[in-house]
Amino acid sequence: MKLKEIAHSRTGDKGNISNVSVIVYEMGDYEKVKNTVTADRVKEYFQEIVKGDVKRYELPKIGALNFVMENALGGGVTRSLAIDRHGKSLSSALMDMEIDLPD
Amino acid sequence: MRTIRIGAGAGYAGDRIEPAVELMKNGRLDYIIFECLAERTIALAQQEKLKDTEKGFNPLLEYRMDKILPLCAKNPIKVITNMGAANPVSAAKAIKAMAQERGIRGLKIAAVTGDDVYSNIGQYLELTVMETGKKLKEIQTSIISANAYIGMEGIVRALKENADIVITGRVSDPSLTVGPLMHEFGWEPADYERLGKATAAGHLLECGAQVTGGYFADPGYKEVEGLWNVGFPITEINENGDITLSKLPEAGGVVSTATVKEQIVYEIHDPAMYLTPDVIADFSQIEVDETSPDHVLVTGATGTRKSGFYKTSVGYQDGYIVEAEISYGGSGCFHRAKLAEEIIRKRIEHSNIHMKDFTIDFIGVSSLYGESISKSLNPNNLPSEVRLRIAARTSEQKDALAIGQEVEALYTNGPAGGGGVRVNIEDIVSIASILIPESDIHIDVLCEEV
Structure with a gap:
């Protein structure tokens, strides 16, 4: 199943750092998503794009994870050569990640 | 309440x-x-x-x-x-x-x-730039502004x-x-x-x-x-x-x-x-x-x-970015775009064009997510049209112009059916962020009345 079936997401940018949220629709899925979508897994998924560390922060009361990805925007919005300088489209890629949720 | x-x-x-x-x-x-x-x-x-x-x-x-x-x-x-x-x-x-x-x-x-703390900039040259980890003085001669949040x-x-x-x-x-x-x-x-x-x-x-x-x-x-x-x-x-x-x-x-x-x-x-x-x-x-x-x-x-610290955006001149694009359509369009990529790479290699950074994208195939994610989303990777995009950062405008000319030359010198060339050159102002002490900030309020 794609992550998109149970969660939604938005990307933000600051300098050369991109942050992508993963927010579950049903709070009951939060722990499962937390156990499945780890910082390491997101770093591996975006390895061609994200050159720095990926840290994960938790906002349990709104069922959200926040992945903060360093050195992710080709040097930053003002000087990146990428077509999507802000990385706005990264959330859509993350939502297409295939996940296998334990019951 | x-x-x-x-x-x-x-x-x-x-x-x-x-x-x-x-x-x-x-x-x-x-x-x-x-x-x-x-x-x-x-x-x-x-x-x-x-x-x-x-x-x-x-x-x-x-x-x-x-x-x-x-x-x-x-x-x-x-x-x-x-x-x-x-x-x-x-x-x-x-x-x-x-x-x-x-x-x-x-x-x-x-x-x-x-x-506006531009007049203090001399005091900040030893500070570390948050984006690059390098000292601000490395870009000293290109600085044009400094504004604290x-x-x-x-x-x-x-x-x-x-x-x-x-x-x-x-x-x-x-x-x-x-x-x-x-x-x-x-x-x-x-x-x-x-x-x-x-x-x-x-x-x-x-x-x-x-x-x-x-x-x-x-x-x-x-x-x-x-x-x-x-x-x-x-x-x-x-x-x-x-x-x-x-x-x-x-x-x-x-x-x-x-x-x-x-x-x-x-x-x-x-x-x-x-x-x-x-x-x-x-x-x-x-x-x-x-x-x-x-x-x-x-x-x-x-x-x-x-x-106790204020993030400050230091603006500096950072050369030029050129973006040049050309489209290919129909069956085999991706192969023709790949051939155009090879031509551009060789032309630049054999030229005296100087670049600080360079990228080639295939819009419609892999321009947003790179190869591995794009392949997993669309395993056959066979679009009916593809747009080749060349982007480069240069110190001098003449090099940006030369790259644009190389892409335009693909019309008559490149693979079959290449169309829709567009070239855009921007002079770039980039931002280096530093942290300055709160005590350097002096707020004032000036009023006008009608």
Whole structure:
């Protein structure tokens, strides 16, 4: 199943750092998503794009994870050569990640 | 309990004006904030000011004020905006002149200054640039501006002097909202819990429609009614700092727990440490609750202390970026685009073109996500058209031009059926961020009256 079936997401940018949220629709899925979508897994998924560390922060009361990805925007919005300088489209890629949720 | 209603009138420099006008007419607002300053906008504005000392404020200031001023005169809604950019004092004078031309009286317009620290730049050369980890002195000769993100202090002072319109330069985005709340409720600058809540309100307002259904819709998953006519957000905040977010019922868009959650996490890093000049806000225990359709209650934000440092954007000239594109269609289009890539690489290798950085993308195949993700999303990778994009950063304009010429030459010298060449060259102003001590900042408020 794609992550998109149970969660939604938005990307933000600051300098050369991109942050992508993963927010579950049903709070009951939060722990499962937390156990499945780890910082390491997101770093591996975006390895061609994200050159720095990926840290994960938790906002349990709104069922959200926040992945903060360093050195992710080709040097930053003002000087990146990428077509999507802000990385706005990264959330859509993350939502297409295939996940296998334990019951 | 007393409440204050603050609306958003813009979420970025070029945002629509109609939703702001609707909010001012029908939103029962006490304040409206216009956030119009992206990271490098102010550096570009400083260049305008160098050419003309009366300029350097938001180019849409007059367009917006033309619509807003008659409404300010009619309703007691106060306007707070960072449209002053590099020159809030001239912006305030321009607004005064516009009010006089329209026969509008009884308005006080305050300019907040103190964010421009360019004259101190010599003291900061040993500081580390946050983006690169290198010392600022490495780009010393290219620096054109330095503006600190200042906090709510100048806005609060302007409101104490009964300003109707407050115009600032670089102010942290949430401070545009924190200022009026501090003023109205008389909160203490060390009441970090309430400052954290006010910062949450500001954070939710600062991107305009991004919390009312913009940047959200995904048909089949996340539906938004009337997105073409999306309304801007309204926050109603009480003395405890509880926030209710809504929109005008007649406007398009949606305010739901989902739109609000997405915007809470937008552009934050550690949710327990959201740094602004006013407070280190903590959004980690925030809660949301839909109290009625298109009304969401936000509680649980707090704050811990102040960092004592101000993030400062140093603008510097960073050469040129050239982008050149050509399209191929039909079967085999990707192979022809690949052949064009090979030609461009060899041409550049055999030339004396100097580049600092270079990239080639296949739009329609892998331009957004690179090869591995793109292949997993579309295993056959066979588009019916593909657009080849070459982008490079150069120190000199002549090298950028030469790259554009190489792509244009693919028309007659490249693979079959290449069409639609476009070349764009920009001179680049980049931003290096540093942290400077609070004691270097001297805020002032200058008022104009009509």
